[in-house]
Amino acid sequence: xxxxxxxxxxxxxxxxxxxxxxxxxxxxxxxxxxxxxxxxxxxxxxxxxxxxxxxxxxxxxxxxxxxxxxxxxxxxxxxxxxxxxxxxxxxxxxxxxxxxxxxxxxxxxxxxxxxxxxxxxxxxxxxxxxxxxxxxxxxxxxxxxxxxxxxxxxxxxxxxxxxxxxxxxxxxxxxxxxxxxxxxxxxxxxxxxxxxxxxxxxxxxxxxxxxxxxxxxxxxxxxxxxxxxxxxxxxxxxxxxxxxxxxxxxxxxxxxxxxxxxxxxxxxxxxxxxxxxxxxxxxxxxxxxxxxxxxxxxxxxxxxxxxxxxxxxxxxxxxxxxxxxxxxxxxxxxxxxxxxxxxxxxxxxxxxxxxxxxxxxxxxxxxxxxxxxxxxxxxxxxxxxxxx
Amino acid sequence: xxxxxxxxxxxxxxxxxxxxxxxxxxxxxxxxxxxxxxxxxxxxxxxxxxxxxxxxxxxxxxxxxxxxxxxxxxxxxxxxxxxxxxxxxxxxxxxxxxxxxxxxxxxxxxxxxxxxxxxxxxxxxxxxxxxxxxxxxxxxxxxxxxxxxxxxxxxxxxxxxxxxxxxxxxxxxxxxxxxxxxxxxxxxxxxxxxxxxxxxxxxxxxxxxxxxxxxxxxxxxxxxxxxxxxxxxxxxxxxxxxxxxxxxxxxxxxxxxxxxxxxxxxxxxxxxxxxxxxxxxxxxxxxxxxxxxxxxxxxxxxxxxxxxxxxxxxxxxxxxxxxxxxxxxxxxxxxxxxxxxxxxxxxxxxxxxxxxxxxxxxxxxxxxxxxxxxxxxxxxxxxxxxxx
Numbered sequence: 139x140x141x142x143x144x145x146x147x148x149x150x151x152x153x154x155x156x157x158x159x160x161x162x163x164x165x166x167x168x169x170x171x172x173x174x175x176x177x178x179x180x181x182x183x184x185x186x187x188x189x190x191x192x193x194x195x196x197x198x199x200x201x202x203x204x205x206x207x208x209x210x211x212x213x214x215x216x217x218x219x220x221x222x223x224x225x226x227x228x229x230x231x232x233x234x235x236x237x238x239x240x241x242x243x244x245x246x247x248x249x250x251x252x253x254x255x256x257x258x259x260x261x262x263x264x265x266x267x268x269x270x271x272x273x274x275x276x277x278x279x280x281x282x283x284x285x286x287x288x289x290x291x292x293x294x295x296x297x298x299x300x301x302x303x304x305x306x307x308x309x310x311x312x313x314x315x316x317x318x319x320x321x322x323x324x325x326x327x328x329x330x331x332x333x334x335x336x337x338x339x340x341x342x343x344x345x346x347x348x349x350x351x352x353x354x355x356x357x358x359x360x361x362x363x364x365x366x367x368x369x370x371x372x373x374x375x376x377x378x379x380x381x382x383x384x385x386x387x388x389x390x391x392x393x394x395x396x397x398x399x400x401x402x403x404x405x406x407x408x409x410x411x412x413x414x415x416x417x418x419x420x421x422x423x424x425x426x427x428x429x430x431x432x433x434x435x436x437x438x439x440x441x442x443x444x445x446x447x448x449x450x451x452x453x454x455x456x457x458x459x460x461x462x463x464x465x466x467x468x469x470x471x472x473x474x475x476x477x478x479x480x481x482x483x484x485x486x487x488x489x490x491x492x493x494x495x496x497x498x499x500x501x502x503x504x505x506x507x508x509x510x511x512x513x514x515x516x517x518x519x520x521x522x523x524x525x526x
Numbered sequence: 527x528x529x530x531x532x533x534x535x536x537x538x539x540x541x542x543x544x545x546x547x548x549x550x551x552x553x554x555x556x557x558x559x560x561x562x563x564x565x566x567x568x569x570x571x572x573x574x575x576x577x578x579x580x581x582x583x584x585x586x587x588x589x590x591x592x593x594x595x596x597x598x599x600x601x602x603x604x605x606x607x608x609x610x611x612x613x614x615x616x617x618x619x620x621x622x623x624x625x626x627x628x629x630x631x632x633x634x635x636x637x638x639x640x641x642x643x644x645x646x647x648x649x650x651x652x653x654x655x656x657x658x659x660x661x662x663x664x665x666x667x668x669x670x671x672x673x674x675x676x677x678x679x680x681x682x683x684x685x686x687x688x689x690x691x692x693x694x695x696x697x698x699x700x701x702x703x704x705x706x707x708x709x710x711x712x713x714x715x716x717x718x719x720x721x722x723x724x725x726x727x728x729x730x731x732x733x734x735x736x737x738x739x740x741x742x743x744x745x746x747x748x749x750x751x752x753x754x755x756x757x758x759x760x761x762x763x764x765x766x767x768x769x770x771x772x773x774x775x776x777x778x779x780x781x782x783x784x785x786x787x788x789x790x791x792x793x794x795x796x797x798x799x800x801x802x803x804x805x806x807x808x809x810x811x812x813x814x815x816x817x818x819x820x821x822x823x824x825x826x827x828x829x830x831x832x833x834x835x836x837x838x839x840x841x842x843x844x845x846x847x848x849x850x851x852x853x854x855x856x857x858x859x860x861x862x863x864x865x866x867x868x869x870x871x872x873x874x875x876x877x878x879x880x881x882x883x884x885x886x887x888x889x890x891x892x893x894x895x896x897x898x899x900x901x902x903x904x905x906x907x908x909x910x911x912x913x914x
Contacts, residue, residue, distance in 0.1 A: 140707070140771040142542030147535070153787075154530030319528070353752040353772045357779075360748030364741040383528040384741045387787070391745075399541075399775070 139350045140400040147394055149287040150314040153387070155379075157318040158189060164275055164314045165197045169229025172199040173222065173272075175243045177207045177235045181279065184324050190234055190277060202226045204246075207235065210294040210301060210415055210422070211242035213257040216249055223250035223272060233276040233312075236333075237283025237422075240276045241291040244310050247272040261293050261302040271309055277316040280325055281386045282333030282423055284340060284393030286315035294416055299502055301416035303408070317390070319383035323376060327481070330376060332423030334369045334385065335482045338362065339411075339426040340392040344403045346437070346444060347508050352400040359451045361388050361397070366452070366476060373480045404509030407433050410518060413502040418490030420483075427482035428489045431474055432525035436517070438466050440510035445469060486525040496522045527738045528788040535782055537675040538702040541775070543767075545706040546577060552663055552702045553585045557617025560587045561610065561660075563631045565595045565623045569667065572712050578622055578665060590614045592634075595623065598682040598689060598803055598810070599630035601645040604637060611638035611660060621664040621700075624721075625671025625810075628664045629679040632698050635660040649681050649690040659697055665704040668713050669774045670721030670811055672728060672781025674703035682804055687890055689804040691796070705778070707771035711764060715869070718764060720811030722757045722773065723870045726750065727799075727814040728780040731792045734825070734832060735896050740788040747839045749776050749785070754840070754864060761868045792897030795821050798906060801890040806878030808871075815870035816877045819862055820913035824905070826854050828898035833857060874913040884910045 152160040165172070172194060181187040194201050204219050223231065223246050233243035249256035251269040259265045278286050285291075289306035322330070345358045365388050371381035391397070410433065411425035418425075438445045442462035449455035449469025457465045474484070483489050491499065500518040513521075540548040553560070560582060569575040582589050592607050611619065611634050621631035637644035639657040647653045666674050673679075677694035710718070733746045753776050759769035779785070798821065799813035806813075826833045830850035837843035837857025845853045862872070871877050879887065888906040901909075 139768055140541065140775055142544045144538065144540050144548070146538040150532065150534040152532050153528065156530045160532070350768065351755070352768070353749070353756075353775050353779075356748035356752035356755075357745055358748070360744035360746070361741070364744035367739070367744075368741075380527055380738065380740070387528055387741050391741075391784075396779075 140352055143399055145395065145399065146308050147287060147311065147396075148308060149311045149394070151287065151317055151390065152314060153317045155318060155320055157316045158193070158277065161190070161193050161277065161316055162197050165194065165199065165230070165232070168273060170198065170200055171202070171226060171228045171230070173202050173204055173226065173228040173231045173246070175204045175207060175219070175231060175233045175235070175239055175246070177205070177239050179205065180324070181234055186234065186277070186279065186321060190232070194232075202228060207239045207242045209238050210419055211238050211245070213261070213293055213295045216242065216245050216256060216293055219246040220249035220252070220256065223247075228272060231272050231274045233274060234279065236278070236280030237285040240274075240278070240285040240312065241283065241293070243274050243276065244285070244289065244291045244306060244312075245293055247274045248306060248310055257293065257295055260304045261295070264304060267306060267310065274310075274312050275314045276312045277321070278386070279321045280329060280333055281322055281389040282336035284337075284389050286312055286317065287390050287394040290393070292412065296416075299416045299498070301412040302504070303412070317386055319379060319386045322382055322386065327376065329421065331373065331480045331482050332421045333389070334365070334372070334423070334480055335427040335477065336423035337365055337385065337389045337392050339407055339423070339430060341365075341397065342430070343405045343407060344398050344401045345448070346434070346441065346510065347402045347404045348400070350400065354397045354400050358397050361392055362452045364388055369480050402508035405506045406509050406513060409504045409506060410499070410521065413499045414486065414489060414491055416502055417495055417499055420489035424483040424489050427477055428484065428486040428491070429521065429525045431470060431477075431484070432521050434470055435467075436521050436524070437510050438463060438470070442466055486522060491522065491526065493526070528740055531787055533783065533787065534696050535675060535699065535784075536696060537699045537782075539675065539705055539778065540702060541705045543706060543708055545704045546581070546665065549578070549581045549665065549704055550585050553581065553587065553618070553620070556661060558586065558588055559590070559614060559616045559618070561590050561592055561614065561616040561619045561634075563592045563595060563607070563619060563621045563623070563627055563634070565593070565627050567593065568712070569622055572709075574622065574665070574667065574709060578620070582620075590616060595627045595630045597626050598807055599626050599633070601649070601681055601683040604630065604633050604644060604681055607634040608637035608640070608644065611635075616660060619660050619662045621662060622667065624666070624668030625673040628662075628666070628673035628700065629671065629681070631662050631664065632673070632677070632679045632694060632700075633681055635662045636694060636698055645681065645683055648692045649683070652692060655694060655698065662698070662700050663702045664700045665709070666774070667709045668717060668721055669710055669777040670724035672777055674700055674705065675778050675782040678781070680800065684804075687804045687886070689800040690892070691800070705774055707767060707774045710770055710774065715764065717809065719761065719868045719870050720809045720815075721777070722753070722760070722811070722868055723815040723865070724811035725753055725773065725777045725780050727795055727811070727818060729753075729785065730818070731795060732786050732789050733836070734822070734829065734898065735790045735792045736788065738788065742785045742788050746785050749780055750840045752776055757868050790896035793894045794897050794901060797892045797894060798887070798909065801887045802874065802877060802879055804890055805883055805887055808877035812871040812877050815865055815872065816874040816879070817909065817913045819858060819872070820909050822858055823855075824909050824912070825898050826851060826858070830854055874910060879910065879914065881914070
């Protein structure tokens with residue numbers, strides 16, 4: 139049900155093949171000292187780095203760089219980044235990369251002037267920001283996380299074997315996001331499809347929750363159908379602009395708070411996937427795909443109507459003469475066929491899970507209460523074994 | 527295709543049964559002198575007026591009132607409102623009402639300090655704002671126009687027999703919108719269903735345009751299915767919170783620029799409907815319903831694939847063994863059945879159109895070029911005759 143909520147999403151999205159041309163105008167709204175954050179250097183190979191540096195120079199900015207953000211950014215790296223931002227008194231943070239880079243940039247923006255240990259404050263105690271926030275903008279090169287239009291940030295603590303996400307308020311949302319679908323063309327296929335599944339999982343985590351039939355469910359069904367349609371095209375031809383642009387747009391709207399309205403939201407697939415990630419450092423989207431079918435098959439009996447609706451409205455399953463559970467199972471089989479077609483991990487063994495680490499992963503899995511069933515740690519173990 | 531565009535929608539939406547409690551906090555962000563704009567006084571009967579006045583007083587505001595905004599606000603009224611705003615140097619405009627009241631408030635906000643005749647500048651010459659803009663906020667009491675989260679404003683000039691809309695930029699969007707579905711419960715049924723059809727028409731004007739298969743089409747199919755589902759419930763029980771809240775939410779998202787992305791957009795039904803409105807002063811949504819089926823039947827042969835997709839994905843038509851046009855026609859028949867079920871005007875004769883004024887209405891109809899066919903004035907006449 140659409141009860142009491144506030145929707146406010148001030149991120150300005152500049153979309154399309156010419157989107158980067160809008161970067162200068164946005165940068166001009168902020169101060170002179172810019173911290174440029176990026177990942178492993180692929181943006182240097184593609185020429186994007188040079189274009190961004192040229193724009194920064196044309197805007198008269200002083201640039202301090204923080205490169206080498208890893209796929210699962212760590213709390214150790216975060217402390218270093220916060221120090222760089224603070225010591226250089228940066229006025230603005232420009233993140234160029236995928237979700238990890240933007241997640242990390244947001245974490246730096248609230249950690250530079252944080253009077254406590256940011257890992258402890260934000261990711262263990264889930265506290266609100268109480269210090270000055272450095273504004274962030276981004277140029278997106280990989281789609282999936284939706285980090286470009288939300289307050290989410292996931293950080294990994296290797297010592298504690300924990301990968302935890304914090305959702306910050308709208309004052310931490312990127313001020314702008316440059317979304318050029320062509321910038322995603324050079325991404326390796328494995329990362330591309332992992333991103334596709336990450337998007338699908340974001341939608342499903344929200345869709346499979348709550349008992350009401352509200353507009354968010356209908357919007358999500360539309361987003362899912364568009365995603366499935368375009369993902370099949372993009373896998374055959376990664377240079378198909380229309381498919382890649384649709385997927386970039388879906389990724390943003392899948393996780394910018396819109397479709398969560400009226401939903402309790404589940405996030406158990408992400409909790410299990412993140413626990414796997416903390417153990418194996420596997421690609422985020424692949425950890426999600428590896429456990430999704432096992433999880434949803436386990437959960438199906440708790441909400442057969444919703445799973446049947448999913449099968450019919452998203453996968454086109456014909457419900458005639460079948461029980462709700464049969465229809466729901468057919469939908470999950472169709473989902474499995476799609477996952478095989480695009481080439482994501484189908485089993486958790488593919489992302490490094492072995493019998494011996496299952497108890498540890500299950501123990502590290504945060505248990506959420508927004509889905510159709512509140513799991514026990516034993517049930518998480520059971521799902522992980524079924525997913526092997 | 528999702529080409530180059532900017533999406534930025536800064537309106538803060540405060541939704542739900544308790545939404546009005548958020549009004550004070552928003553008002554406190556602006557200056558002391560508030561212009562309160564409303565319509566025919568129904569807000570006094572429902573008690574909403576007293577609640578708003580109490581909040582304004584609690585915030586220490588000086589209030590100047592501008593009541594009596596008519597369903598189709600006129601250019602004469604606009605000149606009066608602009609004068610009130612200017613002479614009282616108001617810091618903020620609070621609109622309490624439906625789309626007409628909010629449309630009018632936005633027009634006042636850009637006309638108070640306009641150095642030219644606002645009707646001529648904005649609605650005849652379609653010029654951008656070049657003067658100071660007074661910020662606007664709103665409390666919505668009737669859904670349909672989507673005016674609460676966009677820059678649209680429709681003004682009628684009776685002398686010139688013209689009803690014209692201007693779409694202003696994001697600096698004219700309401701700063702906030704209070705969306706309490708319960709405030710719409712007291713609306714007379716005729717106005718309620720006219721609003722439902724206005725929403726449907728907003729979506730269809732965008733859906734039936736362009737040749738590409740993009741995510742916006744999928745989102746719109748979801749919005750339409752949710753609207754149809756909830757409208758049927760609301761007509762049987764106008765006090766059904768879930769149905770009314772879904773419809774309020776759909777109305778906002780149908781016309782806040784999101785689903786237009788990648789679409790050329792048509793708007794011919796609105797152009798014909800507005801021309802009828804300028805002649806008959808009929809309820810906006812009813813003028814749209816009265817001509818929609820005649821218009822879409824006329825246009826169907828130009829885009830049979832899209833009409834067939836509409837029939838299948840929105841109305842559940844079984845396409846087997848039928849031509850695209852047959853499937854499309856079946857979809858329009860289903861749409862007609864739905865329109866009869868909710869009780870909107872099915873013929874233009876019901877909204878005051880007669881043979882003798884058809885040439886005048888057709889001549890007053892602005893011809894747009896974003897749909898599947900660029901009409902001639904003769905074709906508009908033909909459609910109007912078919913709709914009688």
